[in-house]
Amino acid sequence: MSPPSAGTGTLFERIWNDHVIEQGGADDALLHVDLNFLHEGSFLAFAALRKEGRSVRSPQRHFAVADHYVPTLGRERGIAGITDPEVRGLIDLLESNAAWAGIDHAGIDDARQGIVHVIGPELGLTHPGMVITCGDSHTSTHGAMGAFAFGMGASQVKQVLATQCLWQRRPKTLRVTLDGTLGAGVGAKDVILALIGKIGAAGATGHVIEYAGSAMRAMSMEGRLTVCNMSIEAGARAGMVAPDDVTFDYLHGRPFAPKAQHWDDAVAMWRTLSSRADARFDREVSLAAADIAPMVTWGTNPGQALPIDARVPDPATANPEARRGIEAALAYMGLTPGQALDGLPVDRVFIGSCTNSRIEDLRAAAAVLRGRKARIPAFVSPGSTAIKREAESEGLDRVFTEAGVEWRASGCSMCVGTNGDLLRAGERSASTSNRNFEGRQGRGARTHLVSPAMAAAAAVTGTLTDVRRLLAGARA
Amino acid sequence: MQAFTTLTAVAVPLDMANINTDMLVPARFLRKPRDERYGSYLFHDLRHDEQGRLRDSFPLNEACYAQAQIIVAGANFGCGSSRESAVYVLMDSGFRCVIAPSFGDIFFGNALQNGLLPVVLPEAQCAALRAWLEANPGAQITADLESQQVSVPGGERYAFSLDPVRRERLLRGMDEIGLTLSRLPAIEAFEARYHAQRPWLAR
Ligand code: SF4
Numbered sequence: 126m127s128p129p130s131a132g133t134g135t136l137f138e139r140i141w142n143d144h145v146i147e148q149g150g151a152d153d154a155l156l157h158v159d160l161n162f163l164h165e166g167s168f169l170a171f172a173a174l175r176k177e178g179r180s181v182r183s184p185q186r187h188f189a190v191a192d193h194y195v196p197t198l199g200r201e202r203g204i205a206g207i208t209d210p211e212v213r214g215l216i217d218l219l220e221s222n223a224a225w226a227g228i229d230h231a232g233i234d235d236a237r238q239g240i241v242h243v244i245g246p247e248l249g250l251t252h253p254g255m256v257i258t259c260g261d262s263h264t265s266t267h268g269a270m271g272a273f274a275f276g277m278g279a280s281q282v283k284q285v286l287a288t289q290c291l292w293q294r295r296p297k298t299l300r301v302t303l304d305g306t307l308g309a310g311v312g313a314k315d316v317i318l319a320l321i322g323k324i325g326a327a328g329a330t331g332h333v334i335e336y337a338g339s340a341m342r343a344m345s346m347e348g349r350l351t352v353c354n355m356s357i358e359a360g361a362r363a364g365m366v367a368p369d370d371v372t373f374d375y376l377h378g379r380p381f382a383p384k385a386q387h388w389d390d391a392v393a394m395w396r397t398l399s400s401r402a403d404a405r406f407d408r409e410v411s412l413a414a415a416d417i418a419p420m421v422t423w424g425t426n427p428g429q430a431l432p433i434d435a436r437v438p439d440p441a442t443a444n445p446e447a448r449r450g451i452e453a454a455l456a457y458m459g460l461t462p463g464q465a466l467d468g469l470p471v472d473r474v475f476i477g478s479c480t481n482s483r484i485e486d487l488r489a490a491a492a493v494l495r496g497r498k499a500r501i502p503a504f505v506s507p508g509s510t511a512i513k514r515e516a517e518s519e520g521l522d523r524v525f526t527e528a529g530v531e532w533r534a535s536g537c538s539m540c541v542g543t544n545g546d547l548l549r550a551g552e553r554s555a556s557t558s559n560r561n562f563e564g565r566q567g568r569g570a571r572t573h574l575v576s577p578a579m580a581a582a583a584a585v586t587g588t589l590t591d592v593r594r595l596l597a598g599a600r601a
Numbered sequence: 602m603q604a605f606t607t608l609t610a611v612a613v614p615l616d617m618a619n620i621n622t623d624m625l626v627p628a629r630f631l632r633k634p635r636d637e638r639y640g641s642y643l644f645h646d647l648r649h650d651e652q653g654r655l656r657d658s659f660p661l662n663e664a665c666y667a668q669a670q671i672i673v674a675g676a677n678f679g680c681g682s683s684r685e686s687a688v689y690v691l692m693d694s695g696f697r698c699v700i701a702p703s704f705g706d707i708f709f710g711n712a713l714q715n716g717l718l719p720v721v722l723p724e725a726q727c728a729a730l731r732a733w734l735e736a737n738p739g740a741q742i743t744a745d746l747e748s749q750q751v752s753v754p755g756g757e758r759y760a761f762s763l764d765p766v767r768r769e770r771l772l773r774g775m776d777e778i779g780l781t782l783s784r785l786p787a788i789e790a791f792e793a794r795y796h797a798q799r800p801w802l803a804r
Contacts, residue, residue: 143795144795146784146787146788146791147784147787149766150764150765150766152764153764153766153767155781155784155788157788157791157792157795159802166631166684169635169685169686177778179778185804186804194632211632212632215632252802260683260685261682261683262681262682262683262707264683275707276683276707277683277707277710277711278683278684278685278688278707278710278711278714279685279686279711280602280685280711280714280715280777281710281711281714283778284777284778284781287778287781287782288778288781288782288788289788289792290781290788292766292777292780292781294710294764294767296706326619326677326680327619327676327677327680327703327705330677330703330704330705330706331706360677360680360705360706362706383801384801387800387801388801390800390801391799391801394798394799426619426621426680446618449616450618450619453617541628542628542629543628543629543631543632550651560621560623560681560682562621562623562624562681563623563624563646564623564624564627564646565623565628568627568646568651569651
């Protein structure tokens with residue numbers, strides 16, 4: 126069967142073809158899954174699997190970690206510190222399901238614990254060229270290392286547990302080319318918010334995005350992980366970046382990375398993973414890095430994002446289809462058309478989530494907070510227990526606490542609030558997470574998505590603030 | 602999973618784009634077991650006010666839609682998180698079909714896994730269907746997967762298409778695990794070859 130012409134020669138096609146066990150139809154294939162991640166939410170899949178009397182076919186190709194429900198306070202008490210029996214039950218259930226299946230598991234007090242999409246790369250579990258799945262939409266994160274990684278629901282988690290493969294419909298390909306140099310105070314989060322702002326929250330539906338261009342090549346592993354993480358917020362199945370020395374340097378020496386001769390052989394294979402010069406994508410979008418400003422969302426989907434120096438849009442001047450969406454978003458967010466975003470008072474700041482909780486994110490926030498004080502309640506939840514330790518060894522925890530910012534333990538925390546870290550109704554946050562949906566951070570809560578540096582700036586001033594002013598101040 | 606062939610049922614128009622899975626089922630319910638209360642979590646925070654009272658303004662609360670099994674919505678239905686609970690709450694409150702101009706990819710896949718039919722129709726046709734339903738509150742329409750048509754009594758027919766592989770599985774209510782495991786020899790042969798080329802993956 127000849128492949129469709131668009132997509133030919135792309136990195137995506139190469140990884141897809143490497144994993145096809147059987148073609149099911151023109152666009153449909155049974156794919157081998159190299160690695161599947163599990164978290165507390167996997168209980169539904171395990172329950173269904175056990176009810177059907179099935180077993181886990183390749184337990185060594187799964188890794189389980191507690192992240193969605195772990196508390197970020199009182200963690201020194203471990204599981205005993207959790208008072209809510211339902212929450213405790215879910216964390217226990219993950220452990221007992223993993224033990225039943227023989228799957229490696231990082232529980233609440235394991236040194237390897239962290240947000241699933243942070244620890245995969247961090248432990249060296251995520252490799253270039255892999256097909257990676259997880260019952261979580263932000264699985265797209267792992268694509269930053271040159272993998273094809275996507276989220277799925279409980280039925281498919283069950284299938285991967287039972288068979289280690291999955292029927293998939295082949296997505297289309299979209300290349301996003303980011304050329305040039307990002308300005309001071311502008312980072313990976315601003316890049317992805319600018320992209321989603323440009324193409325919309327459904328702008329990449331049905332597509333896999335490959336991020337390319339000089340600014341992507343120059344971007345750190347942490348930055349690439351942030352960009353790929355939010356690909357799903359543009360509707361994309363997955364995001365990916367071709368692996369290069371940045372990837373290999375990041376991966377080398379990590380606990381599950383190949384060792385010795387295996388490392389050399391693996392890198393030799395991984396170096397062949399890139400789109401050919403004549404690759405054909407179904408769609409192309411380009412962004413000029415130099416044009417991107419620090420971004421902030423004003424509405425209730427991540428496509429409703431603008432540069433910090435912009436004003437809240439006016440539904441009256443929008444096209445009729447967009448009008449009601451804008452009106453509803455402004456009503457929920459408590460904003461008026463034409464209002465300046467810079468200077469908008471904020472109640473709380475959250476720095477964390479699988480989007481922005483890696484060491485580089487914490488350094489960026491600390492650089493703004495160093496020697497300053499937070500005016501509003503703010504807290505940091507590092508992406509993993511290992512990142513927490515690393516930040517502490519660099520003294521970042523002291524920078525935060527001296528600024529009056531709480532330094533907590535690692536987990537999904539206020540990104541989704543299932544552990545109880547929630548805003549109150551009407552409260553407005555500057556948050557480094559990935560979803561500004563109605564009610565995401567608590568019923569009636571109003572979320573503005575920003576970068577770690579912008580979140581720190583909001584903490585210092587108590588308002589949405591162009592961080593470039595503070596950075597200029599720090600240099601003066 | 603439940604097969605889907607054809608369904609004639611009350612349809613409710615929801616004139617909203619970007620209905621995300623957090624709206625379909627707020628995250629605080631994800632810890633709940635799938636028991637007889639599960640369907641009541643559907644659109645919970647849109648259907649109820651802060652005091653837990655039903656909001657009159659939300660279409661699903663209107664008496665004429667109490668028996669609805671079809672939703673006709675705006676673009677990008679089911680975007681956001683991968684929670685399959687978003688499909689479970691729909692199914693457990695009686696819905697078997699959602700018609701929209703586009704869907705979140707993961708939701709679309711999850712729907713098919715459970716026998717909930719996602720129908721993609723152009724924006725203008727969805728708008729026309731919603732307008733017809735607004736004018737005929739509580740009326741029934743038909744979604745037929747055999748003929749791949751949505752039809753309004755005595756009126757318009759709208760053709761849709763689902764890719765042949767998925768259509769076949771849904772028509773027959775086929776279990777994908779059974780289908781996959783029937784390919785076990787091919788899977789094992791693939792894995793032996795794949796891992797021989799990548800010895801570093803041995804664990
Ligand atoms: S941090 Fe947020 S987006 Fe990431 S896995 Fe956890 S809940 Fe999902």
